[in-house]
Amino acid sequence: MSVARKIARNTALLMIASLFTNIMAFVWTLYTARYLGTVGFGILSAALALTGIFSVLADLGLSTYATREVARDNEKTSKFLGNIALIKCFLALITVSLLYITVLFKEYPPQSVSVIMIIGGYMLFTSFTALFNAIFQGHQKMEYQTIGNIINSSLLLFGILLAIYLQGDIISISLAYLMASIITLIYSAGVTSWKFTRPSLEYDRKFWKKSITQALPFGITGIFTTIYFWIDSVMLSFMQGDAAVGLYNAPYKLLFVMLSFYSVYMLALFPAMAQFYKGSSESLKLTYTRSYKYMLILSLPIAVGTTMLAQEIILLIYGAEYLPAVAALQILIWSIVFMFVNGLSSNLLGSIDKQLTVTKITGIGALVNIGINLAIIPILSFYGASIATVFTEFFIMILFTRVVSKTEFSVGxxxxxxxxxxxxxxxxxxxxxxxxxxxxxxxxxxxxxxxxxxxxxxxxxxxxxxxxxxxxxxxxxx
Known part of the structure; x- marks a missing residue:
């Protein structure tokens, strides 16, 4: 099977899962937001944001690095899986400890502490699943990841609806996240053992040193990216309260649903781009330039349409209680145009071993995002956070464009x-x-x-x- 057809096949498989999981996500977001109200939804969203930031520490780019290296040489599968799994065990202990210290320092209410720690467990199990998904991606066998995504989303939807039916509280809904992640991890480990290699922990000092060194730029990039994806919700929680977080995350969740379709293409594209770099720079340039155009064709109508239909969308999904979020959605939606292009440029630079450049750019972007949030959240609340997100993505696009223009892969x-x-x-x-x-x-x-x-x-x-x-x-x- 040609590389082009592998990309198409893997994209199609992940798109099926994405379509299914997005329908599920749409339903559970709708029910959760309406059931918990702006305050309860804000608590859950703040927990997901805080643990999302810490989740990068539990991986440090090791999964992305494993995808690239396994894609280049499938014989390395067992070596990468055994060593990286053990590294991630140590990272998990460190991450949980730091998360708990943060919760104690902030002095969250008892209910919020419980929600954060439960969602923290969900985050850790999902991090280990990401390693198995890296193996699937490296072998370009996306059907296994597709099934795992569907299992996770189905279980999460079932758990949330069950909690609501039984009139459970926000902790019950949090437990649905945890249980879904545990079962999905068991599935992923089972498939890996059956189809690729039996998971077994391994310690190779030289391999650890090389892997951590090579993966760290991906990890630091992930930290910076996660910061400017989630820090706004955390800062809103600190500065404006849970209701503001709920009103901001109503449109923000919709943004993530839309972004998931583009991320499917990026996941399928990255292993192929890594192969092209070693075999055909001409094919890599064609892939990048054509994909750049496709990203604009897809993202611009979404931004235009959502801006014009924002009020109808918010009323349909969340109800009148969330009407103040309309303007936030109209602002936020324009960030996807820049996100689509930035994700593609990040993939390109990562595939040609320039992940350190990506790290620097996303680091600058994270600092810019924090600075803007600090300046305008006290004045404009969640509207300010929306503006900060769009400006940050636009700024990062300019930096990526400047760097790529100096390579042979420039779209010119x-x-x-x-x-x-x-x-x-x-x-x-x-x-x-x-x-x-x-x-x-x-x-x-x-x-x-x-x-x-x-x-x-x-x-x-x-x-x-x-x-x-x-x-x-x-x-x-x-």
Whole structure:
């Protein structure tokens, strides 16, 4: 099977899981937000944000590093799994200790402490599952990760709905997260043992030193990325209270649902890009430049449509209690345009062994994000946090563009020649949104048809793209 078709196959498999899990996530977010209210939803969201930041310490980039190295040489599977699993055991102990110290220092209420520590357990089990997923990705066998994602989401939805049906409290809902992660980890370990190699802890001092050294840039990048993804919720919790966190996370959760579709493509693309770097720089440049265009084609209509339909979306999903979050959604949604492009550029630099550059850029971005949040959250509350997120992503995009432009993989003027072909369909779709008055679901359907038709008319998708698509689905044997 060609690399192109492997990407298509793996993307399709992960897309199936993503579609399923996003439907599940949509349902449990809807029920959780409505059941707990803005304050309770804020407590849960703050716990997920705080433990999300600590989750990077439990991995330190080791899973991403394992994906890259196993993709380059499948024979290394057992060595990486055994050694990295043991490293992660030590990291887990350190992470839990630091999380508990943080909770004691902040002096959270008892209920919040319980929720944070339970979600912390969920975070640790998910971190170990990520290692097994790294093996699946390295072998480009995404079907196993697909099944694991579906299992996790199904169990989480079932647990949350059961807790709500039994009129449980926020701790009961937190336990649903924990149990789902435990069962998913058991599944992932079982599949790895059955299909690849039997997991067994291993200590190789030289291997540990090399792995930690090589993975650390990925890990530090993850820390910085996680900070500017989650620090706003933590800072809102400290500075504005749980209700503000709930109102901010209502649109933020929707943002993550939309981002998951793009992350599916990134997961499938990274192992292939790593292979291209060793075998064909021409293929790598083609993959990057074409993917850059695809990211804009996908992200811009989402941003335009969500901005215009934000109030209807919030009312449909969360109810009138969350109406103050409409403006936050209209601001936040524009960050996905920059996130899509930044994720692709990060993948490129990581695949050509420039992960340290990615680390530096995301570190600068994290500092910028914290500074803006400190300055404007006291004035604009969660609206300020929304502005900080968008500006940070835009700033990072500028830095990534500058770095990539100095490599042989620069998109150069290519993307600008296609930009008008992408912008015109978005303007046409905007006209439909402004002048047509129909229900939300009908509007989404009409806009989708209008946008796709306009993209084809302007030839934003050209003959080469069509040829690539045909080769991906196996209609072109060349």
């Amino acid at each position: 003027s290519t993307i600008f020649s296609d930009l008008w072909r992408i912008l015109i369909p978005n303007l046409i779709m905007l006209g439909v949104l402004v002048y047509l008055e129909v229900s939300l679901l009908v509007m989404i359907l009409i806009c989708s048809v209008v946008y796709v038709a306009s993209i084809l008319i302007t030839k934003a998708i050209d003959e080469q793209d069509i040829s690539i698509i045909k080769s991906l689905i196996g209609k072109n044997k060349s």
